[in-house]
Amino acid sequence: MQASGSQLSLAISAAESISHFVLPPVYRMLNQHTPSIRLQIRTQHTQEAFDSIERREMDVAFVVREIVSPSVTVKPFFTVEMMLLRLAVSGRQAGDTVEMEELAAQDEVFINWNREFQFRHDQWWDPLCPSRVHLDTAGLITTFLKDARQWTIVPASIAHI
Numbered sequence: 001m002q003a004s005g006s007q008l009s010l011a012i013s014a015a016e017s018i019s020h021f022v023l024p025p026v027y028r029m030l031n032q033h034t035p036s037i038r039l040q041i042r043t044q045h046t047q048e049a050f051d052s053i054e055r056r057e058m059d060v061a062f063v064v065r066e067i068v069s070p071s072v073t074v075k076p077f078f079t080v081e082m083m084l085l086r087l088a089v090s091g092r093q094a095g096d097t098v099e100m101e102e103l104a105a106q107d108e109v110f111i112n113w114n115r116e117f118q119f120r121h122d123q124w125w126d127p128l129c130p131s132r133v134h135l136d137t138a139g140l141i142t143t144f145l146k147d148a149r150q151w152t153i154v155p156a157s158i159a160h161i
Contacts, residue, residue: 009038013049013061017138021157022078023062045136065114082117083159085141086151105129109144109152111136121153 010030014023019041030037044052049061053072066074084098108131112118121127133144138158145152 007038008033008035009040010060011040011042011058013042013044013052013058013063015046015049015062015064016043017155017158018062018064019043020139021155080155080157082113082153083156084151085145085154085159087145087148089148092148100124103151104149106132107147107149107151109133109135109141109150111138111141111152111154113153113155117153 012023027039027041030039040058042052042058044061046063046065046067049058049063050067050069050072052058053061054069062077084103086092088094103125105125106129108125110121110131110133112134135141135144138154141152141154141158144150
């Protein structure tokens with residue numbers, strides 16, 4: 001946080017999914033802070049966020065994966081449970097056990113959340129048999145998740161919305 005004259009300012013960069021599904025309570029708290037804080041919130045992909053931090057355009061960034069940088073200090077902000085998300089259909093209940101064979105790679109709506117997620121994903125599904133749809137934003141999941149066979153893996157913070 002920086003003081004510019006008598007007003008505090010804070011520039012936040014965040015991945016879209018984090019900004020929309022995790023940070024709203026933080027944004028509300030900062031917006032109600034006394035003395036008031038001039039907030040700048042920018043939605044950026046991980047590489048853009050790291051670049052903005054390195055150029056000192058942003059004070060803090062919330063990203064989905066770590067990039068090694070000698071000039072950026074990285075600290076985990078939170079970890080979340082990952083969940084399988086599919087359309088609700090008759091005969092399917094929330095919390096039902098799902099067998100891996102039910103989840104065909106070609107029916108996945110894939111988002112690479114981070115390096116650890118990609119590593120585990122490649123252990124469970126053949127990385128040479130990629131999904132048909134690859135996204136870089138959680139906001140598009142509902143656009144593509146239209147068939148009962150389709151599935152995706154998302155953080156719990158997104159699955160519960």
